[in-house]
Amino acid sequence: MDKPxxxxxxxxxxxxxxxxxxxxxxxxDVDIYPGEFLAIMGPSGxxxxxxxxxxGLLDSLTEGKYLFDGEDVSFxxxxxxxxxxxxxxxxxxxxFNLLARCSAQENVELPMLYRRPAESNLHEKSMEALRTVxxxxxxxxxxxxxxxxxxxxxxxxxxxxxxPTLIMADEPTGxxxxxxxxxxxxxxxxxxxxxxxxxxxxxxxxxxxxxxxxIFLRDxxxxxxxxxxxxxxxxxx
Amino acid sequence: xxxxxxxxxxxxxxxLAYKVRSLLTMLGIxxxxxxxxxxxxxxxxxxxxxxxxxxxxxxxxxMIFSGSSQSGGVRGGFGxxxxxxxxxxxxxxxxxxxxxxxxxxxxxxxxLVAGKKNWGTRSWGTTANYNLVRDWQxxxxxxxxxxxxxxxxGVAVLGSSVAENLFEPGEQAVGQQIRIxxxxxxVIGIMQTRGRTPSGQDNDDxxxxxxxxxxxxxxxxxxxxxxxxxxxxxxxxALVETLKQEVEELLRQRHKILPGMTDDFTVRTLDEYANxxxxxTNTMTMLLTAVAAISLLVGGxxxxxxxxxxxxxxxxxxxxxxxxxxxxxxxxxQFLVExxxxxxxxxxxxxxxxVATAIAISALAGWATxxxxxxxxxxxxxxxxxxxxxxxxxARKASRLDPIEALRYE
Numbered sequence: 244m245d246k247p248x249x250x251x252x253x254x255x256x257x258x259x260x261x262x263x264x265x266x267x268x269x270x271x272d273v274d275i276y277p278g279e280f281l282a283i284m285g286p287s288g289x290x291x292x293x294x295x296x297x298x299g300l301l302d303s304l305t306e307g308k309y310l311f312d313g314e315d316v317s318f319x320x321x322x323x324x325x326x327x328x329x330x331x332x333x334x335x336x337x338x339f340n341l342l343a344r345c346s347a348q349e350n351v352e353l354p355m356l357y358r359r360p361a362e363s364n365l366h367e368k369s370m371e372a373l374r375t376v377x378x379x380x381x382x383x384x385x386x387x388x389x390x391x392x393x394x395x396x397x398x399x400x401x402x403x404x405x406x407p408t409l410i411m412a413d414e415p416t417g418x419x420x421x422x423x424x425x426x427x428x429x430x431x432x433x434x435x436x437x438x439x440x441x442x443x444x445x446x447x448x449x450x451x452x453x454x455x456x457x458i459f460l461r462d463x464x465x466x467x468x469x470x471x472x473x474x475x476x477x478x479x480x
Numbered sequence: 481x482x483x484x485x486x487x488x489x490x491x492x493x494x495x496l497a498y499k500v501r502s503l504l505t506m507l508g509i510x511x512x513x514x515x516x517x518x519x520x521x522x523x524x525x526x527x528x529x530x531x532x533x534x535x536x537x538x539x540x541x542x543m544i545f546s547g548s549s550q551s552g553g554v555r556g557g558f559g560x561x562x563x564x565x566x567x568x569x570x571x572x573x574x575x576x577x578x579x580x581x582x583x584x585x586x587x588x589x590x591x592l593v594a595g596k597k598n599w600g601t602r603s604w605g606t607t608a609n610y611n612l613v614r615d616w617q618x619x620x621x622x623x624x625x626x627x628x629x630x631x632x633x634g635v636a637v638l639g640s641s642v643a644e645n646l647f648e649p650g651e652q653a654v655g656q657q658i659r660i661x662x663x664x665x666x667v668i669g670i671m672q673t674r675g676r677t678p679s680g681q682d683n684d685d686x687x688x689x690x691x692x693x694x695x696x697x698x699x700x701x702x703x704x705x706x707x708x709x710x711x712x713x714x715x716x717x718a719l720v721e722t723l724k725q726e727v728e729e730l731l732r733q734r735h736k737i738l739p740g741m742t743d744d745f746t747v748r749t750l751d752e753y754a755n756x757x758x759x760x761t762n763t764m765t766m767l768l769t770a771v772a773a774i775s776l777l778v779g780g781x782x783x784x785x786x787x788x789x790x791x792x793x794x795x796x797x798x799x800x801x802x803x804x805x806x807x808x809x810x811x812x813x814q815f816l817v818e819x820x821x822x823x824x825x826x827x828x829x830x831x832x833x834x835v836a837t838a839i840a841i842s843a844l845a846g847w848a849t850x851x852x853x854x855x856x857x858x859x860x861x862x863x864x865x866x867x868x869x870x871x872x873x874x875a876r877k878a879s880r881l882d883p884i885e886a887l888r889y890e
Contacts, residue, residue: 301803301883322807329805340800340887344493354804356486401804 246313247274248409248440249298255306256293256463267293269463270307275442277408280435282451283444285460292413294460295444299332299411300324312408329357333402337414339394341386347397348373348382354405372400376430392423399430403439410434412443416450428453484817491818494790495825502822505786508779509826509866510833513859515772517834520855522841523765525848530757534750536674536683538614540580540720542727544568544710547744563744565705566691568734572712575730578723580715583610584707586691588699594646594658601642603660603687605694611671613713621654621669624690628668632692636665639684640673663697665689720749776862779826780870787819787874798878799886812879819871820864827863831856 256268267290275281285291296302297309300316301324309317312331316324328334333354341350351369355362362368373379376396386394395415402410412431416424428450435441443454451457459467495502546563566584573582583606590603610616611623618637628635636658638646647653656667674683695704714723724747731737731745791798798811806814835851842849 296884299803301887322809325802325805325807328803334803336887340796340803342797342800344497345490353801357801357805357807357810405805 245277247276247310248279248312249273249275249442250310251298251307252309253307254294254297254304254309256290256297256302257305266463268297268304271460271463271465273458273465273468275440277440278435278438279456280432280441280454281443281456281458282454283442283458283460284446284448284451285466286446288462289460290463291444291446291460293463295411295413295442298442299334300328325357326359329354329359330405331408333399333405333407333410335395335398335402335410335412335415337417339386339391339398339418341394341397341401343386346383346385347378347389347400350386350397351400351404353401358405368404369400372404373397375403376400390423391419392426395419395423395427396430399427399434403434407439409440409442412441414445414447415443416445416447424450487814487817488821490814491821494818495822501786505782505822506826506829508782509776509823509863510779510830512772512776512779512866513827513830513863514834514837515775516769516859516862517831517851517855518837518841518849519765519768519772521834521838521849521851522847523761523768524850524852525842527758527761527765528850529848530761531754533676534754534757536615537750537753538616538711538713540714540717541613541615541750542712542714542720542724543748544712544727544731545746545748546708547742547746563735564707564710566707567705568731569707569710571730571734572710572727576712576723576726578714578719578726580713581609581613582710582712583607583613584691584710585610586694586699586707588661588694590660590687590698592642592646592658592660592687593662594656597646599642599645601639601685601687603636603689603694603698605689605691605698607691610688610711613711615713616674617672618669619672621667623669624688629690629692632696633690634663634665634693634697635668635689636660637669637671637688638667639671639682639686639688641682641684642687643667643670660687660689661698720751724749776866780823780866783819783822783867784870784874786822787815787871788877790818791815791874791878794878795881795886795889798881799883799889802881802883803887808879811881812875815875815878816868816871819875820867823863823867823870824860827860827866830863831859834859 251271251273254268254271255266258265258267271294283291283294293302297304300311304317307317308315311327316327342353345353348366348369351372352365355365355368370379370382373382376399378393378396378400381389381393386397389397410431415431416427419427431441431443432453443450445451455471457469457471458465459469544564564584569582569584573579585604585606587602587604590601592599592601606624608624608626608629611618619640621637623637624635627633638653643653646658647656653667653670658665658667671684671688676682689698712723712727714720727747728743732743735744737743801811835856838849838851841847
């Protein structure tokens with residue numbers, strides 16, 4: 244088997260609060276391999292968001308070890324984190340998080356602006372990413388002119404633009420109706436088919452059923468780690 | 481390069497999204513830069529017109545005043561002790577090699593009568609080459625000649641203001657009889673109009689007569705050979721300072737002033753007047769510019785205020801940018817560029833308004849204004865600097881946001 248993309252060993256996250264501190268993660272060990280389609284599940288307060296933030300290098304561990312793509316990233320600088328996020332991780336959020344004043348295409352290009360060294364063929368690449376999610380006809384629309392599902396597609400295109408190792412989706416269907424949610428899950432599933440590692444954080448079991456592996460968190464610890472050879476048939480390979 | 485252009489474009493778009501707010505923010509900078517430009521151009525204009533007036537006093541000229549009188553503890557002003565004589569003037573002409581022309585004057589308050597009109601002014605007794613030293617010609621008739629001087633002729637040359645006050649417009653003044661202190665004089669010439677001196681006196685409110693006539697008929701021979709001022713012109717601009725030293729040395733010798741004693745005369749060059757006047761106008765310009773700079777400061781604080789609001793409002797945008805890989809510095813630069821664009825646009829508008837105001841001032845109020853490229857460049861650069869300076873704190877605040885907190889911000 245390949246080396247894991249994400250490897251946590253004894254991962255702890257403690258938030259200092261007034262008076263007492265809150266332990267959001269209390270020693271998590273987990274390996275995630277390239278090409279996995281995985282859901283992190285659990286009730287609110289279980290630590291799943293914290294785990295995603297740390298795995299996505301938006302936050303750092305208090306204790307323990309985190310290897311990303313074989314590299315120890317447990318205690319690296321904010322700028323290094325930003326560079327890794329930029330090149331290797333694509334984010335998809337519940338509330339889409341598109342820039343309201345920028346067109347769909349400009350939103351997709353956003354991560355490329357921060358890429359070092361800079362790339363030149365911005366427009367071709369962003370159009371290609373929009374085509375992948377079927378949004379090439381809406382390239383010049385502002386987010387407000389798009390439906391929720393369309394906005395989330397633009398967000399997926401943005402996550403794809405720098406050809407990341409990994410896509411992290413935080414409740415990607417949370418703000419969408421069931422039908423649109425299923426379409427988005429299909430899009431993610433087909434990206435997985437193309438070999439992209441996808442991690443979804445959700446408390447929605449139906450979403451979880453669409454994936455191949457589910458990690459259940461409770462009170463900052465892994466409660467259960469389920470693997471499933473075949474997804475429930477939302478996709479039709 | 482790409483990112484810089486994108487950032488400027490984004491900054492302009494952010495400003496356009498809140499047009500009224502951006503304009504109000506710029507207003508401080510517009511007023512600040514505008515007033516700096518107006519103040520500098522008015523100040524420079526005033527300075528230059530004063531320098532021109534001073535140069536109009538004469539060509540490469542030195543003025544020598546007699547020193548102050550001292551009786552008991554009371555000291556009079558310049559000229560209160562008449563220590564200069566015709567002999568001093570003659571000695572300067574003979575012994576100072578840098579001299580071109582020498583003249584001297586003796587003045588007295590006089591009442592002039594021409595027909596039914598009369599006018600009070602100061603009359604000056606002088607020599608035939610006064611007009612050369614002062615670089616001041618007659619516009620009608622002729623100037624005092626050697627002949628007039630030697631014969632102590634009863635002839636007078638009038639300043640144009642005096643001529644206007646004694647004669648009707650269009651009336652031929654040259655050739656008319658007037659009386660000065662009841663002594664009859666014939667008008668032989670009218671001087672060209674010179675305007676005001678830097679201290680605001682009217683150059684043209686004057687009457688010139690031969691020194692000999694003045695001394696004998698108007699002031700009497702109580703003070704034989706005494707003069708109020710000696711005026712010397714140097715052979716060239718470059719020799720003015722040399723001439724000053726020569727004159728000082730000579731007069732010290734003639735007046736028997738030992739080292740350590742105070743001179744009983746004062747020598748002034750026009751440059752010294754120009755410098756004094758320049759200092760005064762510079763002080764005024766600096767004062768006014770300081771006031772303008774304060775309004776720039778207030779404008780800058782306005783920018784800081786709006787940028788802080790903008791950073792708070794756009795917390796989520798900052799979070800998104802950070803999530804997709806913007807480093808702290810990228811965010812910092814973005815907000816700095818935005819602050820700079822506001823203040824630069826404000827600076828450019830302020831420059832345009834300032835220049836227009838300066839032109840309007842010189843057209844309407846008749847003040848001389850000088851709009852110089854360097855003050856425009858300075859103002860523009862300064863407005864950019866104001867943007868960077870006052871934009872830095874908000875930009876740094878933005879760059880230090882925690883990405884997760886920023887993404888959660890509603």
